[in-house]
Amino acid sequence: MNEIKQFRSATPVITREAADAARARLLLAMHEPTPEPVRRRAPRVPRLAWRLVVAAAAALALVAGLEVVQGAGRPDTVTVANVQELGERAAQSAETDPYAAYDVTPSPGQWLYVKGTIAPLLNEPHPEVDRDSRMTLETWHSLDGKQTALDDGKGKLVIHEAGPGITAADLAKSPVTPEGSLARIEAVIDATPASPFDEGASRQQRVFQAISQLMSEQALPPEVRAALFRALPMIDGVTVKQDAVDAAGRHGVAFAYIGQWQRSEIVVSSDDYRFLGTYGEAIADRTFPSDKVGTVRAGTPLTWTAQLETQIVDKPGHRP
Numbered sequence: 032m033n034e035i036k037q038f039r040s041a042t043p044v045i046t047r048e049a050a051d052a053a054r055a056r057l058l059l060a061m062h063e064p065t066p067e068p069v070r071r072r073a074p075r076v077p078r079l080a081w082r083l084v085v086a087a088a089a090a091l092a093l094v095a096g097l098e099v100v101q102g103a104g105r106p107d108t109v110t111v112a113n114v115q116e117l118g119e120r121a122a123q124s125a126e127t128d129p130y131a132a133y134d135v136t137p138s139p140g141q142w143l144y145v146k147g148t149i150a151p152l153l154n155e156p157h158p159e160v161d162r163d164s165r166m167t168l169e170t171w172h173s174l175d176g177k178q179t180a181l182d183d184g185k186g187k188l189v190i191h192e193a194g195p196g197i198t199a200a201d202l203a204k205s206p207v208t209p210e211g212s213l214a215r216i217e218a219v220i221d222a223t224p225a226s227p228f229d230e231g232a233s234r235q236q237r238v239f240q241a242i243s244q245l246m247s248e249q250a251l252p253p254e255v256r257a258a259l260f261r262a263l264p265m266i267d268g269v270t271v272k273q274d275a276v277d278a279a280g281r282h283g284v285a286f287a288y289i290g291q292w293q294r295s296e297i298v299v300s301s302d303d304y305r306f307l308g309t310y311g312e313a314i315a316d317r318t319f320p321s322d323k324v325g326t327v328r329a330g331t332p333l334t335w336t337a338q339l340e341t342q343i344v345d346k347p348g349h350r351p
Contacts (some may be wrong), residue, residue, distance in 0.1 A: 114264040114271045117284060121260035121304035126253050128303060142171045142180070143250045144344045144351060147308070148278050150335035156323050159331045165278065167339075171347035172248045175200065179248070180347035188348050195241040196223055199249045207254045209261035216241050216262075235266050236290040243297050246306045247336070250343060260304075263297070272296055277308035279337035285310070292317045293333060308337035 111117050148167045150160040171180040171188075176198030180190045196219040202212050220237045229237060242259050245251060251259070263269050263286045275285035275298045285296035296310040311334040318326040327333075342351040 111271055111273075111284065114269055114286065117271050117286065117299075117304075118260050118262075118264040121299055122257040124304040125256040125260055128253070128305065139174070141174050141343050141345055142347050142349075143174060143248070144340075144342045144349065145170045145172065145248065145338060146340040147336055147338045149337070150278055150332065156321075158324070158327060158333050160333065160335055162332055162335070169350070170248075171344070171349075172250075173347075174250055174343075176249050182348070190347065194248070195219070195244045197241065197245070199245070199251050199255060202245075202255045202258070203252055207258050209258050209265060212255070212258040213238070213262040213265055231291045233268075233290060235268055236288060236295075239263070239266055239269065239286075239288045239295065239297075243295070243309055246297065247309070247338065250341075256306075275310065277310070277337035278335040279308070279339060281307055281337065283307050289314060291315070292327075306338060308335075310335050 111120070146167070146169050148165050150162055151164055151166040153159045153161040169182075172178070172193075173180075176194045177192060178190050179193040180188050183189045195216075197216055201215060216238050217234070220234060220241065225232060225237070232240075242263060245259065246256070266288070268288055270287050272285040272287040275283050275287075275296050277283065277298045281300070283298045283301045285298045287297075288295050292313060292315055293311050294314050298307040298310060299305060300307055311332070313327050313329050313331040313333055315329050316326060340351070344351065
């Protein structure tokens with residue numbers, strides 16, 4: 032289930048802002064037509080800094096539930112006792128699920144093609160996203176985890192340096208364990224100065240965001256993906272949120288984290304625990320030094336994404 036076919040799309044011209052934003056994880060945009068009030072500007076892809084700040088999500092709950100959608104009716108709840116149980120279920124699924132992108136052995140120089148949809152920025156450069164609009168994106172990520180590519184809207188691929196500072200290959204070094212994976216990510220976080228947009232973010236939040244980015248952008252072998260799912264409950268403050276929803280409208284369950292300024296979610300399917308997408312929302316007012324950004328109010332949606340398809344391809348620009 033790596034593709035959502037029901038989304039209609041038409042390819043728009045991508046702005047320079049969109050090219051800048053691809054440094055995080057976004058690229059070729061195909062805007063799904065949605066009626067908008069005149070006051071709104073054309074949807075724009077969030078900049079890299081914002082994508083890194085709000086790459087994941089959280090909610091407080093010691094006991095939460097999974098929702099399994101049956102047809103068009105209301106979902107039935109399947110109880111998950113705690114985040115440890117969610118992590119173990121997701122890990123077991125990752126160990127046995129033959130993701131289409133990972134059922135072949137990648138070769139050096141290949142790329143991960145990712146098709147997804149997001150809620151675009153409402154008014155660049157303010158970080159609020161538009162809950163009522165969707166933009167479908169195609170991105171290509173080098174398997175060494177260091178580059179992201181996008182079409183600039185004129186038929187030319189633009190390649191940027193990008194990544195959380197640690198790669199799938201780093202995490203695949205034996206032995207692959209939840210504790211070891213967490214330690215490797217923490218070492219990178221500790222050695223990397225926080226950006227201005229990460230001001231106030233705890234070490235735990237930055238680790239959570241790094242795992243979110245890894246799951247979004249890298250071709251993780253099953254054992255690495257399983258180790259990361261088991262590592263998430265080991266991060267202080269990570270809980271479960273029931274009935275989380277990705278940007279494609281798919282209901283699932285989320286690993287959740289609440290930081291000083293935002294709550295973030297890593298959403299997984301409630302039936303097979305695949306990674307679905309992310310959601311983030313401001314939980315406190317925050318004023319930024321830039322006059323163009325100004326104050327972000329509590330309750331502002333900051334990111335909403337859905338991963339629709341992933342596949343290994345030979346070079347950026349190639350599609351499955």
